[in-house]
Amino acid sequence: MKFRDPETGEILNNAIDMAEHYCQKFSDSCVDCQIKGHPSRLSCVDWVVDNPVTAANRMGYEVIEDVIPEKKPLRDMTVGEWKALCDKRTRELHEDGKLGAECDGCDMAEICAVPPDEWDLTEKPCLTVVEAERCRVYGAKWIYRTTGGDQPIFLSREKMVLDDTDCPLNTDDCGFIVSVWDTSLFPSVKPGTQICVEEAVIVE
Numbered sequence: 001m002k003f004r005d006p007e008t009g010e011i012l013n014n015a016i017d018m019a020e021h022y023c024q025k026f027s028d029s030c031v032d033c034q035i036k037g038h039p040s041r042l043s044c045v046d047w048v049v050d051n052p053v054t055a056a057n058r059m060g061y062e063v064i065e066d067v068i069p070e071k072k073p074l075r076d077m078t079v080g081e082w083k084a085l086c087d088k089r090t091r092e093l094h095e096d097g098k099l100g101a102e103c104d105g106c107d108m109a110e111i112c113a114v115p116p117d118e119w120d121l122t123e124k125p126c127l128t129v130v131e132a133e134r135c136r137v138y139g140a141k142w143i144y145r146t147t148g149g150d151q152p153i154f155l156s157r158e159k160m161v162l163d164d165t166d167c168p169l170n171t172d173d174c175g176f177i178v179s180v181w182d183t184s185l186f187p188s189v190k191p192g193t194q195i196c197v198e199e200a201v202i203v204e
Helices: 014-026 044-050 052-059 079-095 129-138
Strands: 002-004 060-062 124-128 142-145 153-156 177-178 193-196 201-203
Touching: 002 014, 014 044, 014 052, 044 052, 052 060, 052 079, 124 129, 129 201
Parallel strands: 124 201
Antiparallel strands: 002 060, 142 153, 142 193, 153 177
16 A cells, blocks of 8 residues: 655655655654554554554545455465555454454465465466367367477376376377377477366457
8 A cells, every 4th residue: 555645756675655745744753743642552653553644634645455356266466466455355344343353254264274385376377369169179178298399299088197108198098189289280299298278368
């Protein structure tokens, strides 16, 4: 969350910057300060940090809300977007007096319940519209490309098991469909990757 001084148009990047900017307007005197009587034992700066919207309204600053794609699938969000969404949710609950309820019903709770180094941030594979249409025509649900530069792309109805040489082992019982030697037909399928068509993100 950022703040704007309507008098100068200056953008302040956080609540601390806003508090310090406001305080500088009064030099050594707090006579006309609009937050000196805040209902808390915290310092003025700490109170502003805990109540940024209320403080901004009192001090005459405009609130610039973070633009967060809340409908975006969590798996497709960056860590920064997750943090911004969590901060926004926490701030709104605190302003409503619902302390301690920050994680109730939150879709991110399962992710936050484990250390960051255990977060699953694996990017979803992508297929172009044309590639997805080719899979539909073949009836393929899985695509696999070996690491060898002269090897084909395999299409199948089931996930393939790989041998020690990184080649499909169970082509007879995985619903194997066809080997595509012209790898330029599936440019999104990189060497050594196996993609579930249903889980892939379709891009232009």
